[in-house]
Amino acid sequence: MMTTLNQLFEDDAYKLGGDDKSAVICDHLGLLAEHHYAHCPPYKAICDAFGANTAKSISNASEAFSLPVRIFKHYELKSIIDDSNVKTLTSSGTTSQQVSKIFLDKQTSQYQTKALSCIMRSYLGPKRLPMIILDSDAILKNRQMFSARGGGILGMSNFGRKHLYLFDEDMKVKYDALDEFLDQHAGSPIFLFGFTFMIWLHLIKELEKTGKTLNIDSATMVHSGGWKKLESEKVDNAAFRQRVAAATGIERIFNFYGMVEQMGSVYMECEQGHFHASVFSEVVIRDPLTGEALGVGEPGVIETLSILPHSYPGHAILTEDQGVIHGQDDCKCGRNGTHFSILGRLPKAEVRGCSDTYES
Amino acid sequence: MNLNEHYQVVCPRDNAIEHLIGSQLLDPFSEETLQFTSALSSALMRDGRTAGIPEVTALAFWMRKANVISMQKDFLQPADNFRLPRGTVFHIAPSNVDTIFVYSLFLSLFCGNRNIVRISSTPNAQVDAILAVMNDIISAHPVVAQSMMIVRYEHSEEVSRYFSSLCDVRMIWGGDETIRRIRSIPLPPRAKELTFADRFSLAVLDAEQFLNADDSAMQSCIEGFYRDSYWFDQMACSSPRLVCWRGGEQRLIREAQTVFWNRVEELLVTEEYSTAPALAMDKLVAQCRFAIEAPSPISIEKTSSLRLARVESNSIPLEFREVHCGGGLFLEIHIESLADLLHCVDQKVQTMTCFGIDKKDVTAFLAESKPSGIDRVVKFGDALNFSEQWDGYGLLNELTRCVDVQVL
Numbered sequence: 001m002m003t004t005l006n007q008l009f010e011d012d013a014y015k016l017g018g019d020d021k022s023a024v025i026c027d028h029l030g031l032l033a034e035h036h037y038a039h040c041p042p043y044k045a046i047c048d049a050f051g052a053n054t055a056k057s058i059s060n061a062s063e064a065f066s067l068p069v070r071i072f073k074h075y076e077l078k079s080i081i082d083d084s085n086v087k088t089l090t091s092s093g094t095t096s097q098q099v100s101k102i103f104l105d106k107q108t109s110q111y112q113t114k115a116l117s118c119i120m121r122s123y124l125g126p127k128r129l130p131m132i133i134l135d136s137d138a139i140l141k142n143r144q145m146f147s148a149r150g151g152g153i154l155g156m157s158n159f160g161r162k163h164l165y166l167f168d169e170d171m172k173v174k175y176d177a178l179d180e181f182l183d184q185h186a187g188s189p190i191f192l193f194g195f196t197f198m199i200w201l202h203l204i205k206e207l208e209k210t211g212k213t214l215n216i217d218s219a220t221m222v223h224s225g226g227w228k229k230l231e232s233e234k235v236d237n238a239a240f241r242q243r244v245a246a247a248t249g250i251e252r253i254f255n256f257y258g259m260v261e262q263m264g265s266v267y268m269e270c271e272q273g274h275f276h277a278s279v280f281s282e283v284v285i286r287d288p289l290t291g292e293a294l295g296v297g298e299p300g301v302i303e304t305l306s307i308l309p310h311s312y313p314g315h316a317i318l319t320e321d322q323g324v325i326h327g328q329d330d331c332k333c334g335r336n337g338t339h340f341s342i343l344g345r346l347p348k349a350e351v352r353g354c355s356d357t358y359e360s
Numbered sequence: 361m362n363l364n365e366h367y368q369v370v371c372p373r374d375n376a377i378e379h380l381i382g383s384q385l386l387d388p389f390s391e392e393t394l395q396f397t398s399a400l401s402s403a404l405m406r407d408g409r410t411a412g413i414p415e416v417t418a419l420a421f422w423m424r425k426a427n428v429i430s431m432q433k434d435f436l437q438p439a440d441n442f443r444l445p446r447g448t449v450f451h452i453a454p455s456n457v458d459t460i461f462v463y464s465l466f467l468s469l470f471c472g473n474r475n476i477v478r479i480s481s482t483p484n485a486q487v488d489a490i491l492a493v494m495n496d497i498i499s500a501h502p503v504v505a506q507s508m509m510i511v512r513y514e515h516s517e518e519v520s521r522y523f524s525s526l527c528d529v530r531m532i533w534g535g536d537e538t539i540r541r542i543r544s545i546p547l548p549p550r551a552k553e554l555t556f557a558d559r560f561s562l563a564v565l566d567a568e569q570f571l572n573a574d575d576s577a578m579q580s581c582i583e584g585f586y587r588d589s590y591w592f593d594q595m596a597c598s599s600p601r602l603v604c605w606r607g608g609e610q611r612l613i614r615e616a617q618t619v620f621w622n623r624v625e626e627l628l629v630t631e632e633y634s635t636a637p638a639l640a641m642d643k644l645v646a647q648c649r650f651a652i653e654a655p656s657p658i659s660i661e662k663t664s665s666l667r668l669a670r671v672e673s674n675s676i677p678l679e680f681r682e683v684h685c686g687g688g689l690f691l692e693i694h695i696e697s698l699a700d701l702l703h704c705v706d707q708k709v710q711t712m713t714c715f716g717i718d719k720k721d722v723t724a725f726l727a728e729s730k731p732s733g734i735d736r737v738v739k740f741g742d743a744l745n746f747s748e749q750w751d752g753y754g755l756l757n758e759l760t761r762c763v764d765v766q767v768l
Contacts, residue, residue: 042652049651049660049671070645075652288637289665301637320641346638 002027005280005307009114013122013278017329017336022060025282028307029064029315030057036313039079043067043313061282061305062293066316069100072261078103078312086311089151091260102260105311112264113158115280115308119268120159122335123254124220130185131160132178134194134203134223136167148260149195152224155263156193166194171202182216189218192250195225200233200240207247220252224266228345237273257321257342261314265306267340270333274326277337281306285325286318288346299324299343320346363522367513370479371491372498375509377476381526383506385445386472388760389432393469396501398425403497409489414591416490419459422746423466431470431748435756442763445472446552447528449759452520452542454534455480457596458487463746464531465508471759476523477510521545529759532556554758556597556751559710560681561743563588563600564698567607567616569716581715582623584741588713590633591744594686598711598736598743601684602676602704603692606717613694621661621668628667628688635687640666642685647671649683650691661692678706698725709733710751715740 003024016024033054036043047054052065071077073091080086080103087109091100104112139150157163164181168174182190194203199221207213221244230240241253257275258266265281277283284293285300294300302323305316322343331339369375386393401423410416421427435443449468453461461479468475479487491510498505513519524530524545530553532539539555547553563585573581589599607613635643647660650671658673669689676691695701698721712734714722722737735752738745748755 045654045657046648046651049647049658051659051662068641068644068648070641071648074645074649288640289635289667291666301641318641318644320638322637346641347636348638 005111005114008279009118011118011279013115013118013280014276014335014337016279021279021337024279025061025305025307026058026063029061029305032307032310032313032315033065035310036079036315039081040077040313042075042077043079046071062284062303064305064316066303066305066318067313068318069259069261069320072100072102072314073098076101076103077314080105080311089148089260089263091148100260102263102314103312108309108311111308111310113155115264115278116155116266117158119266119278119280120156120222123222123268124159124191125189128159128161129189129191129220130162130164130181131157132164132166132181132190132192133157133160134166134192134199136169136171137165138169149225151260151263152195153193156222160191160193167198167202171198173203173206178214189220190216192216192219192221194221194223196223196227196240196255197225197229199223199244200230200235204243204247208243213246214248217249219248219250220254221248221250222254222256222268224256224258231344259304259319261317262304262306262309264308265304267304270331270335270339272331272333272339274331274333274339274341275323276331276333276335276339279337280308283323283325283338283340285323285340294325296325296327301346302340302342322346363519366516366519367478367511369509370512371494371510372505372508373495375505377509377526379506380474380476380509381448383474385447385474386469386503386507388435388443388445388472389428389470390472390503392501392503393472394425394428396498396504397423397428397466397469399497399501400494401425403493404490407489407493407496410493413486413489415457415459416486418744418746419462422463428470431756434748442765443471443760444763446759446761448474448476448526449529449531450523450527451475451477451531452533452538453477453479454538455482455484457592458484458490459746460533461487461510462490464533465510467748467755468529468531468759469504469508471756473507473529473759475508476527477508478520478523479510479512481512481514517545524551527551529554552758554753554755558708559597559751560602560684560708561598561600561711561713562602562604562701562704562709563713563740564604564606564695564701564715564717565616565620566716567605567609567613570616570620571612573716578619578623581740582620582627584713584715584739585624586627586631586633587741588743589690590628590631590688593639594688596744599686600711600713600743601681601689601691603690604701604704605692605694606697607694608696610694617661617692621663621670625664625668628665633667633688635665635667639685639687643669643687643689646683646685646689650676650680653677653680653683676704678704678708681708698722699729701725702729702731705731705733707732711736711738711743713738713740713743 037047037054085106087104089102133153244253245251255269256266267275269275282305284303286293286303288301302319302321309315323340325338325340328338329336401420404410404416404420451464461477465475465477524547528551532542533556536558539557605613643666650658654673654675656675658671661670661672667688672692674693
């Protein structure tokens with residue numbers, strides 16, 4: 001009997017390991033492949049062209065047929081039977097003009113919310129904590145067509161209560177509101193969430209510039225959103241943690257890896273600094289040239305697998321990020337599943353030829 | 361307004377626009393030009409900064425004395441008219457086929473013209489090396505030095521407008537977008553313009569001829585294909601993107617394809633051709649896009665690595681060429697005869713490289729089907745060989761003026 005998603009939502013997101021976990025992932029991936037083949041014509045066209053047999057069951061996550069992530073920027077891929085209540089999520093698209101468009105129906109949204117909740121329990125405990133959102137509520141204005149940033153914030157808001165949006169419309173820290181919030185919740189653990197670069201730019205640099213420090217102890221900060229801009233300022237994960245701790249007193253800081261194409265099944269960073277696949281996801285590292293699945297310690301392109309997406313074919317995605325797997329079910333943090341590190345984006349290819357270059 | 365500060369003269373460094381414009385026109389294939397050409401050819405071959413770079417070697421080989429003399433012979437004018445240089449030629453070179461500016465400059469020098477050559481302001485090691493070698497020897501050739509000026513400037517309409525106002529011929533190498541932009545800048549009434557727009561190329565093989573070829577012929581076919589396709593990561597206009605298999609029997613075509621691509625893959629390994637992971641990803645995305653957009657199902661053939669990516673179809677619309685990312689992505693079709701090519705040949709097709717296809721088949725196809733494209737038909741391996749005949753132009757003719765002398 002196949003374990004259902006609803007059964008998985010009830011349990012610890014990192015309990016299953018080994019063959020048990022593999023069986024869950026493979027069963028669900030097999031069903032999803034068949035489902036999308038039947039309901040998403042572009043997905044079917046790609047599978048047919050590559051000769052991928054979606055009806056065949058798989059015994060290892062690396063056998064799943066994946067789509068390159070950029071295809072979501074070119075086409076609107078969806079497997080939606082009931083058109084009502086469909087939300088469109090777009091990537092923020094700050095660095096490239098084209099944005100990914102992801103279609104979420106009610107069912108898939110619910111799966112994402114429940115899976116995320118299951119994952120976050122492992123980091124925040126069972127109770128909803130007073131929550132500081134390191135962003136401005138202005139970002140949530142348009143509900144029909146919200147960006148990844150808005151979607152991420154709304155998704156995470158479920159895990160806190162008494163939300164404080166720390167920044168005003170001009171992204172300035174609301175110090176008075178913060179003092180009041182901290183007084184009110186003195187002694188209680190606090191949950192903070194925001195996007196890495198926003199935290200860096202509007203909180204940490206601001207505090208460092210003005211010489212102020214906050215004293216938010218017994219807090220957990222979760223952040224996400226890519227390192228590209230921070231890399232240009234020569235700030236890596238370790239430096240980020242250290243400077244956040246110095247400016248705010250927060251020691252428990254967790255990054256997570258997730259993208260708009262696969263919300264819900266995020267890969268959280270653990271106390272050891274490794275990203276973890278939960279019971280809802282798996283990660284495979286591939287050789288970018290041969291597509292071959294690589295083993296522990298071998299760096300390559302990250303493929304993300306998720307058993308949540310029913311309304312769009314995002315269950316197996318070949319990303320443009322590089323990573324390396326450290327092991328399976330053996331992380332010192334005690335969580336099961338594959339644990340890995342991210343090694344940055346694929347470097348851009350140098351273009352040659354007679355094409356247009358007069359701009360240069 | 362003084363525009364001198366808006367561009368940088370890079371070769372010869374001491375030339376200036378006033379001197380260039382005032383300089384004497386040279387005779388076509390003047391002795392001075394031939395000497396400079398030959399000296400530069402040997403310097404490029406010998407000099408440590410340029411020796412061994414395949415594209416530069418090809419350039420130096422094209423510039424060697426014997427080839428220039430044969431070009432001169434082909435250009436001999438009939439006794440009843442007379443060829444003179446047109447005057448000043450303004451060349452706008454593409455920034456990423458590094459040697460084009462030299463070909464363009466020398467063809468015009470052979471004709472006796474004065475030359476302003478705009479090259480990209482983006483630093484480029486290969487271009488810089490060629491310029492350094494040229495600058496080392498140019499002072500020994502003062503007559504030629506006076507009639508050329510290579511300049512660098514960031515995209516500036518003002519500077520382009522200024523040079524355009526001084527020229528008799530404007531040659532624009534580059535993509536459609538560049539041509540559109542430069543075309544909006546007026547030319548003097550008597551001046552003419554040659555444009556080299558975005559082009560695409562294809563390869564045609566006869567399946568049976570290929571299978572019957574002996575090992576060395578087969579190997580040179582594969583090596584030629586590799587050179588044509590992979591030297592500029594398949595981004596040169598003359599590099600094939602479409603591979604057409606001619607044959608009646610499906611079985612033979614399949615067999616030829618298997619042998620051909622296996623050997624191409626072997627060669628990619630021996631040549632250590634490396635595909636950047638990002639480019640491999642681009643190819644994968646392009647394959648998916650073809651799959652989605654093709655009007656009838658396509659088949660993506662398995663290869664051992666993304667150094668080579670294949671897409672087989674008989675219904676790939678022409679506009680699919682624009683999706684192409686280069687780096688070794690080939691569309692394949694089957695044809696029974698060259699006439700079947702007509703639906704995939706439009707104005708944008710430049711070079712057809714052939715293996716196992718007779719000249720008489722080619723000329724019969726051209727005469728009967730009158731395709732709107734195809735300006736060159738060459739054998740495998742020659743796609744990138746630059747020639748005086750390019751994009752349908754006879755460049756030596758275009759860069760000279762014919763004086764009709766009827767007196768006795």
